[in-house]
Amino acid sequence: MQLTEPSLVEALRQRRQQLVSQFPNPVILWSGRSSARNYPANTYPFRANSHFLYFAGLPLYNAAIRLEAGRLELFMDDPTPADILWHGELPRREQVAAEIGADAAYPLSQLKAGEAATIPVMDGATRLQQSQLLDRIMPPANLLQGVDRDLAAAIVELRLRHDEMAVAQVRQAAAITVEAHKAGMAATPRATTEAEIRAAMEGVVIAHNTTCAYSSIVTVQGEVLHNNFYHHSLQAGDLLLADMAAEAQSGWASDVTRTWPVSGRFSATQRDIYEIVLAAHDRCIEAARPGVEYQDLHLLACEVMAAGLVELGILRGSATDLVEQDAHALFFPHGVGHLLGLDVHDMEDLGDLAGYAAGRTRSSRFGLGYLRLNRPLQAGMAVTIEPGFYQVPAILQDPERREKYREVVNWERLAVFSDVRGIRIEDDVLITETGREVLTAALPTQAAKIEQLVKAA
Numbered sequence: 001m002q003l004t005e006p007s008l009v010e011a012l013r014q015r016r017q018q019l020v021s022q023f024p025n026p027v028i029l030w031s032g033r034s035s036a037r038n039y040p041a042n043t044y045p046f047r048a049n050s051h052f053l054y055f056a057g058l059p060l061y062n063a064a065i066r067l068e069a070g071r072l073e074l075f076m077d078d079p080t081p082a083d084i085l086w087h088g089e090l091p092r093r094e095q096v097a098a099e100i101g102a103d104a105a106y107p108l109s110q111l112k113a114g115e116a117a118t119i120p121v122m123d124g125a126t127r128l129q130q131s132q133l134l135d136r137i138m139p140p141a142n143l144l145q146g147v148d149r150d151l152a153a154a155i156v157e158l159r160l161r162h163d164e165m166a167v168a169q170v171r172q173a174a175a176i177t178v179e180a181h182k183a184g185m186a187a188t189p190r191a192t193t194e195a196e197i198r199a200a201m202e203g204v205v206i207a208h209n210t211t212c213a214y215s216s217i218v219t220v221q222g223e224v225l226h227n228n229f230y231h232h233s234l235q236a237g238d239l240l241l242a243d244m245a246a247e248a249q250s251g252w253a254s255d256v257t258r259t260w261p262v263s264g265r266f267s268a269t270q271r272d273i274y275e276i277v278l279a280a281h282d283r284c285i286e287a288a289r290p291g292v293e294y295q296d297l298h299l300l301a302c303e304v305m306a307a308g309l310v311e312l313g314i315l316r317g318s319a320t321d322l323v324e325q326d327a328h329a330l331f332f333p334h335g336v337g338h339l340l341g342l343d344v345h346d347m348e349d350l351g352d353l354a355g356y357a358a359g360r361t362r363s364s365r366f367g368l369g370y371l372r373l374n375r376p377l378q379a380g381m382a383v384t385i386e387p388g389f390y391q392v393p394a395i396l397q398d399p400e401r402r403e404k405y406r407e408v409v410n411w412e413r414l415a416v417f418s419d420v421r422g423i424r425i426e427d428d429v430l431i432t433e434t435g436r437e438v439l440t441a442a443l444p445t446q447a448a449k450i451e452q453l454v455k456a457a
């Protein structure tokens with residue numbers, strides 16, 4: 001792994017020191033193993049646990065670290081002759097220990113629990129080991145109690161604000177992602193299915209010898225929010241929504257969405273809605289700075305969307321009233337974004353512990369309930385800004401909602417915009433001391449520039 005300044009060893013040492021000031025007790029973190037796909041030797045790709053990655057720096061397979069008073073101990077087994085026969089040369093424990101600045105290194109069998117706290121990993125086999133070693137049942141990570149919950153809260157305090165090395169890694173992921181989206185746009189004129197565009201985009205990520213940060217959404221059915229099918233053929237009048245991004249080899253993620261016309265030219269109705277979503281996106285980014293409540297950015301996006309839809313004659317009334325009634329959520333049912341870091345929804349394994357400030361819980365309102373982040377922004381946080389407009393049949397055809405919003409939606413006018421199924425524009429935003437920096441700014445958002453990138457092929 002290529003890392004420049006600051007060095008991995010130094011960055012990890014600083015993270016350990018910071019952890020001690022938040023949580024003085026011993027900590028054990030496991031990297032986990034891959035889960036079996038259809039039989040044990042055929043597995044899903046391995047992804048190390050993110051809390052482990054934060055303190056161990058490398059995606060080690062089936063390893064653990066023990067942290068106590070700023071000391072780092074590594075527990076992993078050296079490769080066996082059989083491992084080397086099947087998988088080739090693998091790093092040895094002592095090599096890895098030197099690379100991450102471990103104070104000591106032992107075989108996995110020497111790991112003792114003591115009074116350590118931990119965070120449960122995702123794979124069941126490792127979670128069983130955690131339970132056995134610590135002599136307590138490991139619940140899912142969003143239901144932690146006692147010392148484990150205290151540890152989770154301490155880790156959240158650290159991982160909320162990214163250090164220099166983390167930001168450098170997110171930048172790396174973002175650069176690959178920008179290249180992937182441009183490749184997807186360039187591939188569109190000759191592509192006949194969603195799958196071909198997905199291949200062009202993911203091919204860039206694979207060529208950088210890394211992986212996607214999450215399952216790609218590459219679809220002409222943008223109204224299906226997490227659509228993971230790629231079989232549809234492309235028609236000239238379609239919009240293609242692509243929500244896909246790389247993670248760096250170190251695990252740090254990016255998360256980007258663009259929406260472009262298959263023909264290389266937005267229709268007038270598509271362009272009208274695109275401009276509203278883009279205005280919401282731009283206004284939220286301009287407003288992002290330390291001290292601003294993220295929920296206020298969400299409400300700003302809702303208000304800009306509502307005002308734009310009033311101007312187009314789709315909604316009736318004042319934007320403020322419409323947002324208070326959640327009328328915007330008929331077309332923008334999700335939150336404006338989330339934390340970004342080692343996880344694409346950073347630390348979402350811990351439920352809302354990271355996303356919601358202490359004492360805050362999810363709203364039951366239609367227009368707020370899917371908001372994943374509700375905290376004041378701080379310098380060093382990375383968040384996404386991703387407003388969208390969708391015509392979701394399950395929402396718009398729902399008899400109760402049609403009745404409730406009978407007066408405020410001009411359904412006849414809405415029908416004119418039937419060639420807009422889903423539009424989302426998403427960028428990665430680093431909060432700085434004085435404002436914000438868009439880490440994915442190298443990928444255009446303006447409609448005319450998007451059209452150029454699609455046509456330039």
Ligand SMILES: [Mn+2]
Pocket residue numbers: 255337338384386426
């Ligand atoms: Mn996102």
